[in-house]
Amino acid sequence: MMKQIADFTLVGKECYGTSVLLRLREEQPLPEIVPGQFVQVRVDDSPNTYLRRPISIHDVDPANHEISLLVQMVGEGTRHLGAANVGDRLNLVLPLGNGYTLPTKGERVLLVGGGIGIAPLYYLAKSMDAKPTFLLGGKKASDLVRLDAYSSIGETLITTEDGSLGEKGMVTMHSVWQQRQFDKIYVCGPKRMMMAVADIARANNVWCEVSLEHMMACGLGACLCCVEDTVEGNLCVCKEGPVFNTRRLKW
Amino acid sequence: MVNMTIDLGRGLVLRNPVMTASGTFGYGEEYTDFVDLAQLGGIIVKGTTLNPRQGNPYPRMAETPSGMLNCVGLQNKGVSYFIETIYPRIKDFDTNVLLNLSGSTLEDYVRGAEMIDVLDKIPAIELNVSCPNVKQGGMAFGVTCAGITQVVAEVRKVYHKHLMVKLSPNVTNIAEIALAAEAAGADSVSLINTLMGMAIDAERRQPKLSMVTGGLSGACVKPVALRMVWQVAKAVKIPVVGLGGISNATDAVEFMLAGASAIEIGTANFIDPAISAKVADGMRDYCSRHGFQKVSELIGALEG
Numbered sequence: 001m002m003k004q005i006a007d008f009t010l011v012g013k014e015c016y017g018t019s020v021l022l023r024l025r026e027e028q029p030l031p032e033i034v035p036g037q038f039v040q041v042r043v044d045d046s047p048n049t050y051l052r053r054p055i056s057i058h059d060v061d062p063a064n065h066e067i068s069l070l071v072q073m074v075g076e077g078t079r080h081l082g083a084a085n086v087g088d089r090l091n092l093v094l095p096l097g098n099g100y101t102l103p104t105k106g107e108r109v110l111l112v113g114g115g116i117g118i119a120p121l122y123y124l125a126k127s128m129d130a131k132p133t134f135l136l137g138g139k140k141a142s143d144l145v146r147l148d149a150y151s152s153i154g155e156t157l158i159t160t161e162d163g164s165l166g167e168k169g170m171v172t173m174h175s176v177w178q179q180r181q182f183d184k185i186y187v188c189g190p191k192r193m194m195m196a197v198a199d200i201a202r203a204n205n206v207w208c209e210v211s212l213e214h215m216m217a218c219g220l221g222a223c224l225c226c227v228e229d230t231v232e233g234n235l236c237v238c239k240e241g242p243v244f245n246t247r248r249l250k251w
Numbered sequence: 252m253v254n255m256t257i258d259l260g261r262g263l264v265l266r267n268p269v270m271t272a273s274g275t276f277g278y279g280e281e282y283t284d285f286v287d288l289a290q291l292g293g294i295i296v297k298g299t300t301l302n303p304r305q306g307n308p309y310p311r312m313a314e315t316p317s318g319m320l321n322c323v324g325l326q327n328k329g330v331s332y333f334i335e336t337i338y339p340r341i342k343d344f345d346t347n348v349l350l351n352l353s354g355s356t357l358e359d360y361v362r363g364a365e366m367i368d369v370l371d372k373i374p375a376i377e378l379n380v381s382c383p384n385v386k387q388g389g390m391a392f393g394v395t396c397a398g399i400t401q402v403v404a405e406v407r408k409v410y411h412k413h414l415m416v417k418l419s420p421n422v423t424n425i426a427e428i429a430l431a432a433e434a435a436g437a438d439s440v441s442l443i444n445t446l447m448g449m450a451i452d453a454e455r456r457q458p459k460l461s462m463v464t465g466g467l468s469g470a471c472v473k474p475v476a477l478r479m480v481w482q483v484a485k486a487v488k489i490p491v492v493g494l495g496g497i498s499n500a501t502d503a504v505e506f507m508l509a510g511a512s513a514i515e516i517g518t519a520n521f522i523d524p525a526i527s528a529k530v531a532d533g534m535r536d537y538c539s540r541h542g543f544q545k546v547s548e549l550i551g552a553l554e555g
Contacts, residue, residue, distance in 0.1 A: 003284040005525055042522065048316050050469055051521060093524060217312050217319060218521040222277035224297075224323045225312035234305055234326055239281075 002031055003093065003220075010088045011066065016145035019116060020082040021058070022069045024090060030067065033060050035124035036099030036211055036243040039069065040219040041081060042091040049077035052093065054216045054238070056120040056188070067094075070145070072116035096219050097242045100186055100209050105129040107183040111154070112136075112171055112197050114189025115143050118150070120211060121188060125153050133157065133182075135174055137193070141165035172196045182206060188213075198246040208246045212237045253538040254545040255531070257292065257513050259490045261438045263375045263413035265292030265347060265513055268546055269503065269531040272494050272517035273298050273351035273377060273417075274323065276527075278341050285524040290531055292513060293347030295377050296337075300352075301359040301366075303329040313450040313459035318469025318496070319518060320448050322462040325353055325382055330363045334370065342372035351417070353379040360392075360402055364410040374412055378403065378437075381419030381444035382466075393419040393444075396431040407436035415492060418442040418483070420472075425479050426486035433487045441492035441515065442483060443476045469518040472496045477509050484510020484551060498526070500533020507534075507549035 012023030040052035059068040073082040084090060100120075103109045109132040111121040118136050125132045132154040138144045141164040150156045158166025159174050167174050171193060177200060187197045188211040201208035214226040214237040221239025228237050230248050235241070255267035270293040276282055279294045288294060306326025313320045327333075333350070341348055350373050354360040360378070367373055380393030380402055392398040403416055416432040418425060420443035429440050445466025450459040476495020484491045493511030497503050498519040506514045516527045523529070538546055 005285060005523070049314070050317055050319060051314050215310060215312055215314075217321070217518075218275070218281075218524075220277065220281040220524065222275060222281045222297075223312070223321070223521060224274075224306065224326050225310075225321055227306070227309050227311065227326070229308070234309075 001095065003096065004031055005091065005093050007089045007091050008067070010084050010086050010090060013084070013086055017142050018074075019070060019072045019145050021146065022071060022081070022084065022090075024067050024069065024092070026065045028065065030060065030062055030065050031095055033057060033067070033095045034099035035102075035127045036120055037095040037097050038219075038242060039067070039092045039094040040096060040216075041069070043077045043080050044091075046076055046080040049080060051217055052219065053077045053081065054096070054219055056211065056242075057095070057123055058119045059123050059126070070116065070119035093219060097238055098240070100124050100211070100243050101245075103128055103130055103184045108181065109133065110135060110176075110182040110185045112185060112187045112189070114138070114171060114193040117189030117193075117211070117213075118144065119188070121186065122146070122150060122153075124186060125150075131155070133176070135159070135171050135176060137171035137189070170196070172200060184208075187211070195251050198249070198251050201246060209243050210246055210249070211242045212244060213242065253535050253543065254547075255535055256545075257547060259413060259415075259439050259492070259512060261413040263347065263438070267292045267531045268507065268511075268513040268534065269527055270295055270347075270349070270492070270513060270515045271520060271527050272515040273379065275517040275520045278337055279344055279348070280341065282520070282524055286528045289345040290528040291346045292531070293349055294344070295349040295351050295515065296341070297327055298325050298351045298353045298379050298382065299327050299330055299333050299363070300325055300354055301330050301363045303327065303332065308461040310459065310461055311465075313465070315448070315450060315467065315469070316471060318467055318471035320450055320460060320465035320467050321445070322460045322465035324462070330366050334366060338370060338372075342370070347374050348372060349375045349377050349415070351377045351379050353382055357402060357405055361405050361409055364406045368410050368412065375415055376406075376410060376412070377415045377417050377441060378406060379417050379444070381417050381421075390419050390421065393428065394422050396427055399428055399431045400435045403432050403435035403437050413438045415439045415441050417444055419444050420475060420479055420495075421447050426482045429483040429487050433489050437489060439490040439492055439512070440483060440487065441494060443472070443479050443495045446472055446475065468496070470496045470498050473498075473502060477505060480506055480511050481509040481553075497530070498522075500530045500537060503530050503534055504537050504549060507546070508551070508553040510551040510553075512547070512550050
């Protein structure tokens with residue numbers, strides 16, 4: 001799969017509090033992109049942002065040469081990205097990393113997302129044969145964005161820590177764990193949440209893939225900055241991941 | 252037509268002055284989607300030690316204004332793995348492939364250099380005596396004249412091709428260190444390696460790096476690097492390879508004017524994976540624009 005550096009035009013933007021959906025169009029056809037892969041976005045004119053920002057791919061529309069990024073504005077770099085206007089150009093390196101392993105038809109699939117970690121699960125769900133179940137968690141209702149979009153492609157279960165939406169508590173406390181069994185669990189979110197889900201999966205002997213979010217520099221496996229300590233030694237999250245089967249991790 | 256060739260001596264001839272710095276370009280394979288390696292003077296592959304090293308724990312990187320700190324700690328699978336697994340994949344790249352060799356003991360350096368010496372397609376070693384991120388050795392050899400004399404002289408005895416010595420900027424007088432390397436048999440010196448630095452997360456009251464300190468690189472170090480290249484080039488007779496924050500062709504030309512015979516692109520590869528070839532093109536354009544027939548005419552051509 002060829003990686004490329006390309007200028008994209010921001011053709012659509014939706015704001016959701018501290019998150020923003022950026023719809024980006026390339027003139028040329030997109031390379032093949034698999035769910036779970038990410039892009040490295042260059043942040044121009046932001047004095048304290050030197051490196052690109054790795055952002056997971058939220059959605060892909062090959063017919064219109066478009067990708068969507070769901071960006072949480074947590075620091076100066078991502079706030080700068082969120083301030084881009086329709087018509088602005090953004091420079092991307094893509095597609096990077098390895099994606100999720102798609103389920104086979106008929107498998108019962110649970111997609112667990114925490115906070116902005118729900119982002120890559122959307123394109124993952126759209127790429128599946130099976131109709132998935134989402135289990136999405138946040139501290140409060142406003143942390144969970146685009147829920148209509150998620151509901152349109154799968155059953156959507158919610159937890160919030162303050163109880164403002166769905167069941168009160170963490171994703172690992174949702175009643176679905178007592179009621180249903182799954183063949184494959186896909187997770188993206190804060191590390192502690194992913195580790196807790198991985199524990200449940202392991203206890204029930206269920207296949208589980210997680211997407212790690214480490215600080216990166218090159219995004220290409222060259223600088224060795226973004227390593228995770230795995231059963232195979234230190235592996236670059238950008239190149240060997242960001243998606244890992246939990247059996248490969250020391251969790 | 253500008254002649255872009257640079258001869259660094261003892262068989263190391265570059266088709267243009269641009270190389271990629273160790274630790275920023277992997278084994279070259281990571282960048283072939285973005286750069287035709289035949290457009291580069293050379294690539295210097297990831298720092299390699301005699302024995303495998305796991306490197307330091309995460310987090311290994313912290314962004315800083317116009318730069319970054321790293322404390323990777325020479326993670327690599329060792330010289331034998333390089334020879335058996337990586338060398339066969341990269342030996343036929345249409346560019347000079349240099350190996351950056353590091354060690355924690357004198358014996359490690361010597362044994363590693365012996366093993367690399369027999370590889371036909373590796374025309375040079377860049378001897379790394381300046382890694383700030385490993386506890387023993389590494390930089391310890393590179394910060395005293397006695398240390399650098401010892402390691403360069405011992406490696407010189409067993410290594411018969413071009414021996415480039417990468418210098419640490421974390422010294423009082425880098426020209427003295429360069430002179431010691433030259434006297435001990437180095438064919439060239441490259442500088443600068445990263446500057447020791449530190450970053451703190453004030454909210455958590457914790458260091459940002461697992462090792463607390465790390466090496467600073469990126470555009471922010473360029474003025475320091477340029478000054479050191481200028482000082483060293485005035486002091487030594489062997490070629491100087493300049494690096495440190497080079498982000499475009501103008502930066503590269505500045506290093507040549509300060510006395511560098513060739514340059515390396517490092518951290519800039521992270522921001523634009525295609526930058527190295529662009530710098531080579533831009534240097535050619537500069538020469539055309541200023542009427543230089545040969546890029547080598549730029550070396551030390553600083554006026555005033």
